[in-house]
Amino acid sequence: MSSLDKDLALTIKYDKDYCLQVFAPMNVAFTKGKGVYLYDTEGRKYMDMVGGIAVNSLGHGNRELVRAVQTQAANLIHCCNYYYIPGRSELAYKLCRLSFADKVFFSNSGAEANEAAIKLARGYFYHKGQNRFEIITANMSFHGRTMGTIAATGQEKFSKPFAPNLPGFKYVDYNDIEQLKAAVNDSTAAVMLELIQGESGVHPADREYIKNVRKLCDEKGILLIIDEVQTGVGRTGRMFAYENYGVSPDIMTLAKGLGGGVPIGATLCTNEVATGMKVGDHGSTFGGNPLAMAAGNCVLDQIMDKDLLNNVGQVSGVIFDQLQALKDKYPVITSVRGMGLLIGIEFDGTVSSSGMKEALFSKGFLVSAIGKSTIRIAPPLIISQSEAKKFCKALADILKSQKKRPLQLTAAEGSRNEEAIKEAIVKETGVTISSVDNNELE
Numbered sequence: 001m002s003s004l005d006k007d008l009a010l011t012i013k014y015d016k017d018y019c020l021q022v023f024a025p026m027n028v029a030f031t032k033g034k035g036v037y038l039y040d041t042e043g044r045k046y047m048d049m050v051g052g053i054a055v056n057s058l059g060h061g062n063r064e065l066v067r068a069v070q071t072q073a074a075n076l077i078h079c080c081n082y083y084y085i086p087g088r089s090e091l092a093y094k095l096c097r098l099s100f101a102d103k104v105f106f107s108n109s110g111a112e113a114n115e116a117a118i119k120l121a122r123g124y125f126y127h128k129g130q131n132r133f134e135i136i137t138a139n140m141s142f143h144g145r146t147m148g149t150i151a152a153t154g155q156e157k158f159s160k161p162f163a164p165n166l167p168g169f170k171y172v173d174y175n176d177i178e179q180l181k182a183a184v185n186d187s188t189a190a191v192m193l194e195l196i197q198g199e200s201g202v203h204p205a206d207r208e209y210i211k212n213v214r215k216l217c218d219e220k221g222i223l224l225i226i227d228e229v230q231t232g233v234g235r236t237g238r239m240f241a242y243e244n245y246g247v248s249p250d251i252m253t254l255a256k257g258l259g260g261g262v263p264i265g266a267t268l269c270t271n272e273v274a275t276g277m278k279v280g281d282h283g284s285t286f287g288g289n290p291l292a293m294a295a296g297n298c299v300l301d302q303i304m305d306k307d308l309l310n311n312v313g314q315v316s317g318v319i320f321d322q323l324q325a326l327k328d329k330y331p332v333i334t335s336v337r338g339m340g341l342l343i344g345i346e347f348d349g350t351v352s353s354s355g356m357k358e359a360l361f362s363k364g365f366l367v368s369a370i371g372k373s374t375i376r377i378a379p380p381l382i383i384s385q386s387e388a389k390k391f392c393k394a395l396a397d398i399l400k401s402q403k404k405r406p407l408q409l410t411a412a413e414g415s416r417n418e419e420a421i422k423e424a425i426v427k428e429t430g431v432t433i434s435s436v437d438n439n440e441l442e
């Protein structure tokens with residue numbers, strides 16, 4: 001327990017004084033979690049529909065995960081890759097048995113998993129003696145924050161201040177196979193895609209598109225990298241989202257949900273692609289460490305033993321049904337998108353994402369705001385149907401009060417008048433607002 005655990009004001013002050021200001025947190029700090037609930041410094045309870053951005057797959061305070069991490073920490077937290085690591089061998093075996101893959105490289109985050117994927121694709125052609133290096137990615141994609149992954153990310157806002165961008169990336173519109181075909185040339189090494197673009201608003205790929213991408217890659221001898229950092233490990237109701245599409249990638253990246261909160265990244269590939277890395281070509285001090293491996297093994301075991309994929313499917317069905325009914329009733333909801341427990345709810349111009357996030361917050365529900373008009377939910381995979389219904393009911397109550405007296409949040413937001421936004425929400429919902437930010441980035 002931190003000495004600041006009960007002192008929100010000092011926590012905020014020290015953050016502002018001593019942490020690099022790259023985030024815009026809400027004025028709240030959580031010090032305890034149980035199941036799908038988080039508790040703040042004042043002991044207030046919130047339903048966590050953010051799930052640590054699709055990380056807390058087993059929820060908070062999961063007994064088995066806590067025990068696995070505690071036991072491993074007591075035995076051995078870290079040794080290093082000079083030696084064999086039993087937990088690493090075990091997790092690699094499990095991941096390969098569960099997926100298309102034959103080999104795994106472990107790292108500590110999604111960005112690192114993607115860095116390894118990019119290097120692997122280039123290394124594959126290098127070791128074959130072919131000069132193919134270009135990676136084609138999608139506009140509005142998100143692949144991480146390192147120099148390599150901001151270059152892979154098809155959104156200039158993430159890389160502009162850090163120019164020059166790493167060369168060797170090309171961007172095409174998502175779900176447009178003709179653009180992709182036109183972009184391929186003799187230098188193309190790989191196509192790298194998310195199956196649901198999460199960061200830019202939860203946009204799933206079309207099934208036909210992904211099938212055609214796979215076909216194109218096969219025809220041209222190009223590798224298909226699927227970034228499942230957010231969609232992997234049960235999030236969509238299948239262990240991996242690619243299973244929903246009836247195709248397999250050559251390389252897949254995982255992170256977030258695999259550790260249930262303990263940092264981990266994984267890059268999976270076929271034996272053929274694994275020829276792209278020789279001893280010494282890549283590495284990581286912490287990657288594959290015993291602590292993270294214990295967490296990863298426990299998460300996979302729990303997903304299988306507790307039939308969580310089935311739970312995701314059932315709860316997802318409930319949420320989509322209820323959100324669809326809300327959309328039919330309240331035209332301010334313009335779209336409900338996603339798969340499994342990764343869902344985006346988009347509103348028209350009268351409701352801003354930050355306003356809705358705040359309104360839900362004040363009722364004890366956490367969601368993330370993406371862009372001006374979409375909220376995203378990615379709750380723990382253990383969420384029950386009745387908990388999901390409580391969330392939908394809270395959203396319905398807000399929409400009902402908003403119907404009577406429309407929240408004019410966007411005008412205030414347009415002028416970036418945060419106080420006006422807060423006031424408007426307080427007036428309409430009768431609740432106090434902690435902070436308003438325009439957008440939450442990954």
Ligand SMILES: Cc1ncc(COP(=O)(O)O)c(C=O)c1O
Nearest residue numbers: 109110111142143144229230442
């Ligand atoms: C699809 C995708 N790829 C990569 C990343 C980067 O992962 P990390 O933040 O663990 O580096 C994210 C993070 O949100 C993501 O959603």
